[in-house]
Amino acid sequence: MAEMTVIEAVRSALHEEMERDERVFVMGEDVGQRGGVFLATQGFIEDFGPQRVMDTPLAEASIMGIALGAAFRGMRPIPEVQFSDFVWPSVNQLIGEAARSHYGTNGALKVPMTVRIPYGGGIRGGLFHSQNVEALFFHTPGLLVVTPSTPYEAKGLLKSAIRDDNPVIFLEHKKTYRLVRGEVPDEEYTLPIGPADVKRAGSDVTVVSYGLSMHYCLAAAATVADDGISAEVVDLRTLKPLDSETILESVQKTGKLLIVHEDNISGGIGAEVAALAADEAFEYLDAPIARLCGPDVPTMPFAQSLEDAYMPSPESIAAEIRRLAAY
Amino acid sequence: MAEMTVIEAVRSALHEEMERDERVFVMGEDVGQRGGVFLATQGFIEDFGPQRVMDTPLAEASIMGIALGAAFRGMRPIPEVQFSDFVWPSVNQLIGEAARSHYGTNGALKVPMTVRIPYGGGIRGGLFHSQNVEALFFHTPGLLVVTPSTPYEAKGLLKSAIRDDNPVIFLEHKKTYRLVRGEVPDEEYTLPIGPADVKRAGSDVTVVSYGLSMHYCLAAAATVADDGISAEVVDLRTLKPLDSETILESVQKTGKLLIVHEDNISGGIGAEVAALAADEAFEYLDAPIARLCGPDVPTMPFAQSLEDAYMPSPESIAAEIRRLAAY
Amino acid sequence: MTQAPSSLPTETDAEPSIATVGDKAGPALPAGLTADDLVEVCRQMILVRAMDERIWMMNRQGKVPIAASCQGHEAAQLGSLLAAQKDGDCFLFPYYRDLALKMAVGLTPRQVMLSFMGKDGEPYSGARQFPLQGADLPRNIIQISNVVAAGLTQSVGYALGCKMLGDDTVTLCYFGDGATSQGETHEAMNFAAIHKLPVVFVCENNKFAISTPQESQMVVSDVAARAEGYGFPGFVIDGLDVIACYEATRQAIEHARNVGPALIEMKVERFMPHTTDDDDRRYRDRDALDEARQYDPVTLFPAQMVDQGIATPAQIDEFRTDAQSQVNDATDFADAAQPPDASTIYDHLYV
């Protein structure tokens, strides 16, 4: 086992898959000599050449459309969006075209394409370098949406995504890139797209989260444990498909549900998790379903004071767990 | 009072507002001589000239960016998206730029712009002429999202939208255009953006909906009344802001909640309504919260048989109300 | 890079050449074409026109929800396709108005009619989509959607994939004048140029995007003028002239395979309203339309072939009779066919 950061895990997965399969290639802005602005492809151009590590013009819609066309031909493109904030000009190709290519041709076409998107805040990115973009993709049938939280998940899930014949939106939380370290097996492994992971078992309150805030939930769970509150933390890992079984099992056990994410609360992933529990675990619920999420303002402002005011934190999560436990 | 269709109400609102305020203008594909593909601006070019009834090139991103720039200068543009399906290339200008212009300039800029978008299915539009696009806009702080269901609402809300200094996404269900007729006051009126409307009072089950499916809910409520089931039908009218007060009041009364929409179920508006009730009306709930929505496939397929299979119908809604009432 | 290769037609070739073709003492057949090829084009034209007219009629009868007519575009589509077929290694990204092209690759009238009526067995999408939208992979065709211009970047990506895999395939991408306004068209052309991809951009310029005339879409008179800004050649062709479209496409395919992208602009006419949903009387000058119809390729081309002794009047008559019976058969067949089973709505959402 080697300890590595999330970005190292991403790089390692990409490198292994490009070695394994010649049809796999990366494309995007500055992925070549620069190795990507987060260095996910550092050194790749030396190993695989400029064709498989392709610098594109600054034009996101075409990055996605071209990747999609190459996928139709049997390539396995991994287009990179430099920051999630810049995915918007390309979403027609993703949710309109890529997500519907298999369905809309009655199964004739496959789309073996993995879209890597660094997303999320807490890094002083301000309104246009911090966005959470998962809700739209989550709402789009035909896509898979993956949100790893640790190096282990990042590597194992990215490898599965690349091997999948469906279009995968692979969301990497920017703040975890260097912040989160963890053990990663030395030997080849993949993790299945779909299953959530119970990162901490508990019996009083279920806390569902993903990405960066999942780590804050773990910290909060550790804190409230000192007060004798046992919180179970479910890391969704994959948003689409949503692992309703794991969520419901946990809620049936604890009777109390808190959902935490950094994305704006209204219409976020938390709403679907809440709706799921309010329907299918209704008889088990012992308290109102709570959500602790980003407020409904356009993502994290730049000033440190405002960014802090936006983000869920271990402290605010702990307070919410305590409130639910006491209900 | 005159009886008119939804499209006539839209046309009437647009015409009155363009007469009232010279800064109001419409722009979009084929809005000029053609009068729009749904004839919302039929005859306008004769009344207001080609500058205020502006045919644009086929390029949605620029339609929105140009409208936004004109709004910065103090104009009150009403860009039209020909079909909701074609809004995707323009969403960066809407959710990235327009929605954040006021917030991101600390209040310096206003965006008095109303984006008209014919949306929705049931008209044999297939995958690319039927889409429900409300979830993304609903999830975007800084936007207002309006979904009228009747001519009365369409006219009154459109006039308010045009007079509002915030960017408004005005969603007109295509199937209601000619199908839904209703009384519209002869005299000038507006309806406030925000409040939902209880379209039918009842005591057993709350049914929340909007747009075309709201009419199906009313039909279903009438049907189940014959079995002695009293359903209350709440027409959201405005999705953003969501009128949580009206929703919660109704749920507190009935204890049972069904949400109906034609958009895909996962991550749709219904999830937020369910999450709201599961939190704030928890103590009043007597049954699991139910959603009857479009299935998670890429909108309505073209074949009649498949389109029918997709759409919620008065029958399927009535069955769901009965199930809840019996719970 | 900004120079046209000398083998490509120059802008002066854009002069209508139907007169030349129709000249009894006309030139020898263009390179690679036989008389049989041209007779076959006559057959296809006549069949496609009969189908197109029937489809429109079926719409008026409530049996076809929507259709875009290719009337006026036949020469462009069939001439261009003929070059691709002769080449033998082309892949096509057509658009919604390319009925002639989609039929001439080998789709049967029955399949076409199933598609327009949304019945089981529909070949492009299983009747999930608008008619003839989706993919016809056995015949090298992809058209995911009718979102205007969305196919351009995809075709460029397809060409990139071909190049990466070492194929010799040339990708042809078809679109209207309206599509040239979209940002993605710019992005697609620029990328193709940078990577010298084997792709031919084929613009069927009928001078209207629904009701919006060309002068409200662009200031320049030729879409082909844009090519220079990307550093590849662009050419204006008379799109009512089968031979000119064949020849330009043939040379563009060669250029694409050996040098890089090329843009062909075929000037055509849209004889019908935009779709069955449209009423063009609101915006279209009737005299200009009547004048345009004088140059209907489906009338002129067979007549010229007869004039030139390439086809016989009897052949043309037989094509017409045969077309009617095929169309009748297809209509009856599709009318009697079943809609797809409702339970299939969840199929093929994921691989």
Added chain:
Amino acid sequence: MTQAPSSLPTETDAEPSIATVGDKAGPALPAGLTADDLVEVCRQMILVRAMDERIWMMNRQGKVPIAASCQGHEAAQLGSLLAAQKDGDCFLFPYYRDLALKMAVGLTPRQVMLSFMGKDGEPYSGARQFPLQGADLPRNIIQISNVVAAGLTQSVGYALGCKMLGDDTVTLCYFGDGATSQGETHEAMNFAAIHKLPVVFVCENNKFAISTPQESQMVVSDVAARAEGYGFPGFVIDGLDVIACYEATRQAIEHARNVGPALIEMKVERFMPHTTDDDDRRYRDRDALDEARQYDPVTLFPAQMVDQGIATPAQIDEFRTDAQSQVNDATDFADAAQPPDASTIYDHLYV
């Protein structure tokens, strides 16, 4: 329409003209400019450079989270802005690299430093956004975001609004070479051309989009070559030459007001990495960069003004001293300032 008006500089004017300006027996001052104007440009340049360097240093000290440097772009921004200021009725849509432009319109060093440090009183966005992003309406500036190319259509819309309201205002839109790849750039230019809008497109071409060199972004050597495809004039200017940038912008403004859009491409150099987050050693040839630095306008222009007798060495010295003290003052001031109150996070979400 595709012809350049005779009054606009032609491509041959693109030859570096610093030598000409530096010539002691040089030409008379360009139309409308006084010696004072040029001395003022010297002052601005020196101040901006001092600020730019300090900001970079503050980033290394952890006090400025992010900055894009304008080093190498100063002549282009200040020359161009001078034309807009002389005109007196221009509105600006700059981009994130336009520090010189944003300062020279009148923003104080203190305001600028508040912005980079994200403090209360920040003038563009209340410190909600990256430095100097948002709007500075008192000085006719809007820049909603740093999403590359998103401002182009907005600037065209602003120009449309001006035209509809009968203003005489000309809108100037600034962007980099990278922005020209975006589809919206195409859409913006095409629309502006169709409506003959009073807008000047100003491309600051530093030949890099972060690490991506121009040849990976386009095949043509000049962005200005694209203008012809829209039917308006495009010109290539030496962006290290204040006077050339002034003159080209002046004439383009006149053209925009009277005829329609124009595109100016100012060839500049980016002396620093893309932003403080970037490390350009991975992709940038050091020798080429050293060579480029020989033509630093902030060194050359004041020297030339002195050579020409327009400025005195004492003036230049004073500018340098003054710049340092202003920068010091601004730094101390902003360092001591408070961050915005956390409770304001909900303000101004809706009007």
